[in-house]
Amino acid sequence: MDKNLQGIEFLQKGNVEKAIQMFTEAIEENPHDAVGYVNFANVLISVGELERAEQFLKRAIDIDEKASAAFYSYGNLFFNKERYDKAAGMFEKALAIGPxxxxxxxxxxxxxxxxxxxxxxxxxxxxxxxxxxxxxxxxxxxxxxxxxxxxxxxxxxxxxxxVKANSNHADAYYNLGVAYLAHHEDVEKALHCFNKALEIQPNHALAANGKKLVENLLEEEGQ
CATH class of the missing domain: 1.25.40.10 (Tetratricopeptide repeat domain)
Known part of the structure; x- marks a missing residue:
């Protein structure tokens, strides 16, 4: 099997050490193939070694300026650094190259x-x-x-x-509650959604606040 594919398999299994070994061998065997450098960079990004990863991505782009995967990984690197403008620029380059x-x-x-x-x-x-x-x-x-x-x-x-696809998505239920309350003024549906969010995640502070707000509104209506 191709060393890059083996490395990806090891990485998916969480075996970073073996993944690095495979990608290192891939680079040694094919030093002018950008793929090995991109894969190695992805491992480094996954373990937080962003500066070192950047060197591998620069090398990949030097080898192949149309290496879409390198620009995508570069985008992830900048995203992890919270440099979102730079990340967007890299992702846009990857998109321009395709796929x-x-x-x-x-x-x-x-x-x-x-x-x-x-x-x-x-x-x-x-x-x-x-x-x-x-x-x-x-x-x-x-x-x-x-x-x-x-x-x-x-x-x-x-x-x-x-929530149909993932019935345990607390944040989706919370935001549904907000939307029902703000847009439709449907306090019953909003309360149901806030309760669902809290059922899934009892410490969901925003849902708890939403529930309290709705209960106060219902109390006022009942007076």
Whole structure:
């Protein structure tokens, strides 16, 4: 089996030491192949050795300036450093080279979420969901972006799909509660959602606050 594939298998199993060994051998056997350098960098990123990882990614790009995987990994590196503008630039380069993937669109969207540029995050998160409808976290983030854009009915629809796919998603239930309360003024549905969030995660402070608010509203209505 190819050393890079073996390394990826070891990494997926959590055996970082063996993964490094395989990627090192891959680089030694094919020093002009960018793939080995990218894989080694990914291992280093996973263990937090970002500065060292950057050297491997620079080498990969020197070898192949069209190495989309190198730019994607570079984007992850900057994202981990919370340098979201730089990360977005790298992800955009990866996207320009191709192929387009839901992960790539998702990471671009999350860069703009962290930069406070919701209008830019929305299309990337939407495209991520279009490319992989099974990605629950992408759908959740897309729903939040819709809510921030005040597209509440679609946000509710997406959040309902999230809890349908993952019935233990406390944050999705919390945000559904907020949407029902703020947009539809439906206190009964909001209370149900806050209770579901707390059932899943008893220490969910925001859901607890939401529940208290709704109970106060119901108490006032009853007076």
């Amino acid at each position: 387009e993937t839901n992960d790539l669109q998702y990471m671009l969207g999350m860069c703009f979420v962290n930069l406070g540029r919701n209008e830019l995050s929305l299309p990337y998160l939407q495209r991520s969901v279009e490319l992989n409808g099974q990605d629950v976290e992408a759908r959740f983030q897309y729903a939040l972006s819709l809510a921030r854009s005040e597209v509440y009915d679609e946000a509710i629809k997406q959040l309902e799909n999230v």
